[in-house]
Amino acid sequence: MTQVSMTVNGQAANGDVEGRTLLSSFLRDQLGLTGTHIGCDTSQCGACVVHVNGEAVKSCTMLAVEADGAEVATIEGQAAEDGTLNAIQQAFQDNHGLQCGFCTPGMVMSATALLKDNPKPSEADIRAYLSGNICRCTGYHNIVKSILAASGQDVAGIAAE
């Protein structure tokens, strides 16, 4: 066992982990932050995307010990304390960017990383950026629309699908 300490959503988080403990397991099983989803566990689907030191990573394919000392952000830290959704989350709600919601934490965390680097992405930019995030429900259209809306672009002319 190794002691790790990191900051998760702005709060100190410590725990004892094995070498093989994945960051996703540490977040879900030890910290109880089950908003980070495990879809594939093989770095294909992106449901487990979190930010480590500001960068989007697949937490199922990173060891918890590798995040020792890091700043980690998960979906649980995105809304305000009183539950008010942030702009990206709200845009997903307004534009039907989710159906079952399983992929949504990863989608929101990827979208957040995209908008940090590219505040006004084109539709093509968004689709390319989401290439590692798989959604089985929406057909992606409304996810892309949500992110366009979250970046302040006019989506009134884009039909809902």
Next chain:
Amino acid sequence: MYEFEFEQPSSVADAVAALKAEDALALGGGQTLLATMKQRLAAPSKLVSLSGIGEMKGVSNDGGAVSIGGATTHAAVAAGAGAYPALADMAGHIGDPAVRNRGTIGGSLANNDPSADYPAAALASGATIVTNAREIAADDFFQGMFTTALDEGEIITGVRFPVPEAANYQKFLQPASRFALVGVFVAKTGDGVRVAVTGASEEGVFRWSEAEAALNGTFSAGALEGLSVDADSMIGDMHGSKAYRAHLVGVLTKRAVAAAG
């Protein structure tokens, strides 16, 4: 995944020492190795993470060559290798953004996946793979699928790419895996044209010497007319037959030459 010991040294010397333990393995970005360990196809006794070694990170540009630390992520190469645009562009199209934030050039080259992008870039550019022990020319480094000239415990500390006069990489995407179904990297250097093909051959990345000879005559897509690779030695699987891959090699090489100008 079986349990293992974890070490994160801060210098190449300490990493080399740590890798002397029996069944120890280097950990780059873990984007290949962790999946392999989950499947229990690898069961190291110890993982030696290279991500804490500052001297193995970063991109520098010195006198016509781009040098990249062995633990530099694909994202950092995409952002930092602007002096060699075809290389930066290739790095920026590996997998997806989250994979690029973790995966490293050293891990990709050491792994030598037959469909990986970096082996094509290194071989076409005539890059030099620098290890803790020696320098290895790309022509000698790749020795068939998943096989390289690296000795046990040897670490890729950096890679030096001479910047060509013109270059382009054409990746025909296998959209489910994000790897190349076939990829062709063409580089026109002072010493001649080099064409490296990934994703196609059962022997892993290779140089297409007939195309190189034709392009040394005239550097134009037209010079490749009538040339083809032998379909028998190509990979054939559910994603593409041998004949289809052989066809793609020709098409992508022409596109790369046209785009390189």
